[in-house]
Amino acid sequence: MDVFKKRAGDYDAWYEKRPDLYQSELRAVSKIGCIGGVEIGVGTGRFAAPLGLRAGVDPVREMLRLAPRELDLVEGVGELLPIRAGAYPCALIVVTLCFVKSPEAVLREAARIAPRVVACIVPRESPWGRLYLQLGARGHPFYSKAKFYTVAEVVKMAQGLAPARVVATLFNPPPGGGIEEPVEATVEEAEGAGFACIEFKRRGI
Template sequence: MSWRIFDELEARYDSWYERNALIYENELSAVEALGLRGIGVEIGVGTGRFAAPLGLPLGIDASERMLRSALSRGIDAVRGMAEDLPLRSSSMDYVLFIVTLCFLEDPLAALREARRVLRKGGTVAVCIVPRDSAWGAYYTSHGGLFYSSAKFYTADEISSMLRSAGLWPVRVTSTLSHGPLDPPAREVPGADPRAGFVCISSRGS
């Protein structure tokens, strides 16, 4: 299972955010631009690099070592699988996936679980590295230790999956308009579905 590589290489994963601080800041800004409010959970919380600065108190991940790092950042981190969430139905105002669906065996099942735990009118947000972006092409060819097992999707494919799960896409935010080999620059979030990092928010009925 792909999550095991994160268990084995947690420190290397976490240090990426320090080595690529400007890219990380741009991604964080794109997530913040979604305007998520209320009681939420990040699925695939990892080491808490997004949940902590976003003020998101709850995270779920399959990797125990990742969860320990998330706990150290003040996240209420719980072990669980995205396809079978250890959460009550209709308990969350929003559910957030950040570059998580590409590592799951059944991403549609995970989105249906997110829909189950969502309160009426709540939001499910999915952030991806689109397959048809320069970053997606690069990671497909040079996946390395982490992305070698990933299956990348386009923004249109994610939107279709969201609809199949009973969720309706309402907003796109994006960043990383430059290529992966270009010098990074600070960016204002945009709405390009083929940028290097794209977030799609959707509403449940």
Template sequence: MSASEVFDANAARYDQWFERHHIAYLSELLALRAFVPCGGRGLEIGVGGGRFAAPLGIATGLDPAPAMLAFAAARGVAAVRGYAEALPFAAHSFDHALVVTTLCFVDSPSRLLAEARRVLRPGGRLVIGFIDRASPLGRDYLARSAESTFYRDAKFHSAEEVGVLLESAGFTIEAWAQTLICAEPAVIEPVRPGYGEGSFVVVAARA
């Protein structure tokens, strides 16, 4: 079963993760908010249920799983079915793009980034949020991946690897940030610069 089929078959279960781990989710959202532009035309690649696109004001979301897109549409996101490696949009269509916990699920991260660069206007911003493979949470996910419905076939990346992928795709990295120093925080965590401590890492780059 492909990753999109897994998410399509378990959409409600995945969407409920954000309710069960609400503080961690809000910590991630706060970290992303610092870098996602408030204006302009935005796209989330791998939008899932729209849990990030909707509160961050990103109008358009793409995902291969119809059941996930139904959640996104219910949250006011213009839901488009498609794949990250072959975006169904014209070149230079968006001012900014967001990718959250999606790199680990695609067949070709480099192709995703090439497509993101294609659909961004020159100078447009790409914001990526991901679980750092080298972090405590990343190592835990790897250790338990065989028993996980969602992460069984995921390929996690370290911050250094994501940086290399971005630069190889022609992006210029602007900033790094991190949160979830505690995997299950009791309060919303502040955003810290850099990476190496937090399990959830955000990187902002320009096309």
């Protein structure tokens, strides 16, 4: 992911420039909760640190250098995590599946290290997803590298995991309407949201 190496600062600045979107997304993840867990694709720690996670994994050293030092940070890829099985109570994945080579493998690894997995995405068919697709087609440095998925597709990818609930936000279309409170939603309802988090549990738990 050369773009993240070269533009780590630009990526982090996105959150400063769009505080309402960021706060809406934070509230959605917080509603599900992953305290004491690990974030896969932690980037600069914009979710892990304020939400009380203990650790983060990311393949881009330049991103990790910008993350808060209170996090236990590990350089590694989501498809082959350098973490022992069952090490954390929860694994969080925020807008990372769209940038990895094998989202199925990342979900499988997340389930190996934690009994709960929370995967948050920008649903492809939502107004926000369509906007990012359009920006990507025009050469946006980040969105042009992304492959967006529907909520239903992510549920199908998560072999060995059972969906427990979905929390969604950003139902107001671009440019948005201020900070939105998250709501629990069905898979179908969440497809229209700009940000949706699916909580999974290992089958049999």
